[in-house]
Amino acid sequence: MIELLWKEAQQGVLATTAAIALVLLLRMPLRRAFGPELAYLAWAAVPLSLLAVLLPGAATLPAHPASLPSWTSQALEGVQAAVLQTPVDARPWLLLAWALGALALASALFRTQRRFARQVHRQPGSEFDLSEEASPAVFGLWRPRIVLPGDFTSRYDAREQALLLAHEREHLRRRDIPAQALAAALTCLFWFNPLVHLASRRFRLDQELACDAAVLRRHPGARRSYGEAMLKTQLAAISLPLGCHWPSRHPLKERITMLKQSSPSAARRRAGSAVIAAGLAVLALGSWAAQPAQPRQAGVAPLQVLTDDDVIGQPKYPAAAAKAGVGGLVVLDVLVGADGVPADIRVHRADPEGVFEKQAIEAAQGWRFNAGREGRRGDKVQGWVRVPVKFTPDASPPGDAPAAEPASGA
Helix, strand or coil: CHHHHHHHHHHHHHHHHHHHHHHHHHHHHHHHHHCHHHHHHHHHHHHHHHHHHHCCCCCCCCCCCCCCCHHHHHHHHHHHHHHHHCCCCCHHHHHHHHHHHHHHHHHHHHHHHHHHHHCEECCCCCCEEEECCCCCEEECCCCCEEEEECCHHHHCCHHHHHHHHHHHHHHHHHCHHHHHHHHHHHHHHCCCCHHHHHHHHHHHHHHHHHHHHHHHHHCCCCHHHHHHHHHHCCCCCCCCCCEECCCCCCCHHHHHHHCCCCCCCHHHHHHHHHHHHHHHHHHHHHHHHCCCCCCCCCCCCCCCCCCCCCECCCCCCCHHHHHHCCCEEEEEEEEECCCCCEEEEEEEEEECCCCCHHHHHHHHCCCECCCCCECCCCCECCEEEEEEEEECHHHCCCCCCCCECCCCCC
């Protein structure tokens, strides 16, 4: 279980980091070429890449050789020495620290959200709620509502009020709050990655720029009034985790600068949509294809169980591991031919890694399996069988080896 969680965590970190780096690199060129609305959509690459690596990989076998070349043996010996120096597996503790950090950040965001919610004054029967916070906002995950400052009608003239309300309604129409919830969840999950926190801030900015662009596309002659409404807006004192408002560190200058840019044509937006959709599809497919393949091979049926007629010899126990008192487990996937001889041997997993794999593979090359297994038509067939090999130092002195314990087929 720890092995699986650790590998999934590693793949998730690599996938999200690569996707974030790519979006940060391309967001400005995409904005200039296709406008802020389509540039904002590029952030979908981050959750898509994570989802892709969590899906089952291709049904092919990973490329672990049955026989090890000399350079691989030397590398394994180096890894073996490093593992023996640190016999305690740190991965469970690292995963625990990861979970505690995610929980701590999630709790902090929840407290911030609750603090804002307490000072929102509900207005039953009205489209808007009121808040002591000065910034107009959209607030709430399940039933988001527009929250306005108490002096909204006196601070803004009629046209500015209409534009600000159009901005907040655009957030509702685009379902930006659920997108923020997903971004917050990813930030909590990968709290230790500084690139994720940078991406979270850039994501919120691009979301606001996309909303501004959508409003101005519907009101092309209102750029001046829109900019004046921005300048009149007092920025909020806190950064709301799940809410569309203007926090104290909001890059207002960048939003004002964007008002000077003309909106892209419909043809350019269509071209941009096609480019971004194709890029997201390629990225997701690439992330999925980059996973380690699953131990399966098309057209080859797995063997169900080992039998008493199978001859499974014991591997040699590494002297260095026995001397250090290190035990472990190597799980092998063995392709048994119709003649009962192993045709291919793959390491499904090893714990610890780099210590016992070589000895287990060498022993498996001499194993012989019952060749009398038959397929549906009575023909002898080949198939995969999964064999765990335990190494227990307390059970055997150096030079001896523990028995390989059979298990059900993969």
